[in-house]
Amino acid sequence: MRVVGLMSGTSMDGIDAAVIDTDGEEVQWLGAALTLPYDAPTRALLVEAMEDARGINARTDRPGVLREAEIRITDLHAQAVHQLLDQLRLAASDIDLVGFHGQTVFHRPDARLTVQIGLGQRLADSLGVPVMADFRAADVAAGGQGAPLVPVFHRALVRRLALPHPVAVLNVGGVANVTVIDGDAPPVACDTGPGNALIDDFLFARTNVPFDADGRTAARGTVDEARIAEVLAHPFFRQPPPKSLDRNDFRLFVGERMGLAGMGLEDGAATLTALTAETVAALVPLLARPPVSWIVAGGGARNPTMLAMLAARLGAQVGVGVRTADAVGWSADALEAHAFGYLAARALKGLPLTFPTTTGAPAPMTGGVLFRP
């Protein structure tokens, strides 16, 4: 199958779209990708939607601006697919399926509720292509965490690499998540803690700049280890996988524990960047065996300060024990979009997406809802 995968992540910076050829088991081709950035008004609408989402009690509730945001992002996803197809000189009829993650606005697996906005039927009708959407619902309804979903895709990709195991694939998006592959054992996965979201929020509040480009601000600061230790005292970091987070789960806790308000710009950025690295390192003692190969994807892979801090705290070196997804022939930016193309193909075939070791689902489970044009 030739599938377009679509991801609008917790960073709310835009839509990643990527082509993948797969039979739902093996990956035949990791194809071209692009990002359609959200403009400032759309970003603001999504921020407002996330606030309004706190009033959600049922999956179908759309209080406040949520309905408007849902329509807006659905139509932008259609635009992203068209841009990608134009770039590849392909027609919609060349695509078998679209994997549409949508935008998470609410994630409370303990309350068996996770909501990704995005109208599958509207997208299918607009593109004239079948759309697989709502990937997290079935897992959460069955008592799983509903996240992370990418581990089964990481497993398919890691199988093709000649790296020593255990291999850990780390995605540093708004939230950070990791998949550990150790030979033929089922993948072990979880969210590790904040990724870039807290750094983004801090930079934006102080400077109106949406993120710390190339980690330059953090590179000039001094890390306050005592404040990191304060945050690491949270029980989440001692809880073994599986476990998952909402984008804002640590915002208040970190703000208070770190006394962020009283920190300078550079030191705050440095300490938040080190916090992400340290929370990844904190997972290692909870694993059966420490990973010996780390592959870093997501926007964090573009932040050299983050990579250096990760390597230092994992006792490795950038380029040896810690590599970027690009360095192993994947796309650090498009990995999640590729993943949702792969997951869509698996869902169409009824293959499992989640496992007891990745989301805590009671058994391997398929998922997704198919919308035909």
Ligand SMILES: Nc1ncnc2c1ncn2[C@@H]1O[C@H](COP(=O)(O)OP(=O)(O)OP(=O)(O)O)[C@@H](O)[C@H]1O
């Ligand atoms: N050049 C760069 N330097 C530093 N940070 C960067 C750079 N490029 C991207 N980022 C960071 O990566 C973030 C986007 O990452 P990514 O696209 O992986 O997140 P996402 O997919 O939205 O999140 P998630 O995986 O949690 O759903 C940006 O918000 C920014 O913080």
Ligand SMILES: CC(=O)N[C@H]1[C@@H]2OC[C@@H](O2)[C@@H](O)[C@@H]1O[C@H](C)C(=O)O
């Ligand atoms: C609920 C939700 O949308 N979670 C996202 C988020 O962003 C990163 C991390 O937290 C991960 O668990 C998940 O996304 C990836 C794509 C996943 O499900 O694998």
